[in-house]
Amino acid sequence: MARCKWCSNKGIFLSLSQNGLCESCQTEIETEINKTQRMIRYSIRLIESTDKKEIKLSRCKDIIENARKLLKYERKCIPTIEPTPSKLIKEYITTHDSIIIKTMPEKVNEALLKAETVLKPFTNIYRVNEAIANLNVAKSVLSNHLNPKIIALINQKGGVGKTTSTINLGAGLAQAGKRFLLIDFDSQANLTDGLGIDERELQASIYNLMKGEVTCEKVLIHRSDKLSLIPSNVYLAQAEKEFSTDPRNIYLLRNAIKDLKGYEYILIDCPPSLGILTLNALAAAQEVIIPLQPEYYALKGIRKLFDIIEFVKVKRNKRLTIMGIIGTRYDKRKILHREVYDKVCESLGDNIFYTVIRENISLAEASSYGKTIFEYRPKSHGAEDYMNLSKEVMEKSEKIVI
Numbered sequence: 114m115a116r117c118k119w120c121s122n123k124g125i126f127l128s129l130s131q132n133g134l135c136e137s138c139q140t141e142i143e144t145e146i147n148k149t150q151r152m153i154r155y156s157i158r159l160i161e162s163t164d165k166k167e168i169k170l171s172r173c174k175d176i177i178e179n180a181r182k183l184l185k186y187e188r189k190c191i192p193t194i195e196p197t198p199s200k201l202i203k204e205y206i207t208t209h210d211s212i213i214i215k216t217m218p219e220k221v222n223e224a225l226l227k228a229e230t231v232l233k234p235f236t237n238i239y240r241v242n243e244a245i246a247n248l249n250v251a252k253s254v255l256s257n258h259l260n261p262k263i264i265a266l267i268n269q270k271g272g273v274g275k276t277t278s279t280i281n282l283g284a285g286l287a288q289a290g291k292r293f294l295l296i297d298f299d300s301q302a303n304l305t306d307g308l309g310i311d312e313r314e315l316q317a318s319i320y321n322l323m324k325g326e327v328t329c330e331k332v333l334i335h336r337s338d339k340l341s342l343i344p345s346n347v348y349l350a351q352a353e354k355e356f357s358t359d360p361r362n363i364y365l366l367r368n369a370i371k372d373l374k375g376y377e378y379i380l381i382d383c384p385p386s387l388g389i390l391t392l393n394a395l396a397a398a399q400e401v402i403i404p405l406q407p408e409y410y411a412l413k414g415i416r417k418l419f420d421i422i423e424f425v426k427v428k429r430n431k432r433l434t435i436m437g438i439i440g441t442r443y444d445k446r447k448i449l450h451r452e453v454y455d456k457v458c459e460s461l462g463d464n465i466f467y468t469v470i471r472e473n474i475s476l477a478e479a480s481s482y483g484k485t486i487f488e489y490r491p492k493s494h495g496a497e498d499y500m501n502l503s504k505e506v507m508e509k510s511e512k513i514v515i
Contacts, residue, residue: 118189132191142186146193153179153194153201166212173209177202225252261294261376262510264436265398267422270414271385273406274441276303277476278502279382281495282402284485285503286378287339293378294333297345298366298390300352304382305344308336309483312346320349323356323365323393329373341376349390357389363429367397378510387421395425400436402506404470407443407453412460436509439502440469468502470495 118133119142130139156172156179163169183198196204229248235241266279276299283293296319297304302312312318317327322343334342356362370379381394395401401422405411415438426433440457444450458465471494479489486495 176205263379265381265394267383274404281499285499291377294376296381299384300350302345307480318346366393403438404441407450437466444472
């Protein structure tokens with residue numbers, strides 16, 4: 114004897130369906146689910162087959178409304194459709210808003226900033242405070258669509274996995290459907306080489322772009338529909354001497370890429386130093402990710418790096434924040450690694466990513482073949498770790514208000 118999951122107040126039944134429903138509820142609910150499924154799938158097919166903005170927007174609304182009809186069943190753990198109704202709602206609200214925002218003039222964001230400035234003297238009025246809060250939400254949403262999220266991967270110590278993390282974090286974002294740009298900001302050009310590009314054959318690089326000798330279009334390399342690259346070469350080594358004489362040169366990178374559009378993320382692979390190039394990356398970025406190998410000297414170096422980041426935040430780039438620290442090249446079989454990682458977590462726990470990148474030979478092999486880990490060995494531990502890290506980065510990015 115059991116109660117139906119849906120009409121539990123109507124009595125007790127001898128038997129229930131696999132979903133915990135009585136025969137009457139099972140038939141009625143199944144009919145509604147099948148009808149709504151057909152409508153959702155028809156709308157999805159139309160969105161995928163047309164380029165007309167009006168049709169896409171209309172069908173997005175249909176999907177959202179129909180998915181909301183199925184939410185009541187999802188809450189009772191009754192299977193309806195895959196992806197689940199809540200995921201469909203989230204996905205097609207994002208799609209709907211993206212279609213509109215892409216056609217908006219960028220001056221909308223400037224208008225919001227001006228509106229906030231005008232309203233600030235009246236913050237003692239309760240409704241004005243509410244309006245300013247809503248403006249901040251609008252700015253955050255528009256910024257996430259109109260402007261790419263710029264993330265610098267930094268550590269002044271070499272060999273900690275900066276380049277490997279930049280390449281494969283970006284590739285993980287691509288796997289999740291994000292368009293991203295990698296900037297090789299190291300004169301060793303390991304990132305350029307790690308993507309199978311010969312620096313000796315380059316006509317121009319990030320160095321020429323910063324000097325204003327070429328435009329972004331001339332230096333961009335489109336490796337796939339999701340992945341683009343601004344490469345580096347040995348000429349970037351001249352930048353440390355050439356650019357360090359004038360304090361204003363800290364904004365060269367920011368000015369060079371300020372008009373880049375069409376990317377959701379820009380990842381900057383920084384050199385193993387705290388010179389003018391790293392300062393340029395910090396001045397251009399919104400967030401910082403720090404790859405950290407579990408060694409005893411790691412904590413000592415990280416404190417100095419925190420000081421530099423705080424200096425740039427206060428003096429040059431107020432929007433700069435530390436997104437997190439990645440534990441890289443971790444081998445749990447080594448006592449040293451376990452001890453150091455525990456100490457890092459104890460000291461910097463709030464800044465640590467949950468995902469740890471395990472030592473994995475496939476990561477090194479992938480770079481030697483000019484491939485990402487997802488192209489070279491998609492079922493390896495390295496691919497699993499960087500996919501999980503990419504998900505964390507996306508979650509953190511959505512929470513940060515610019």
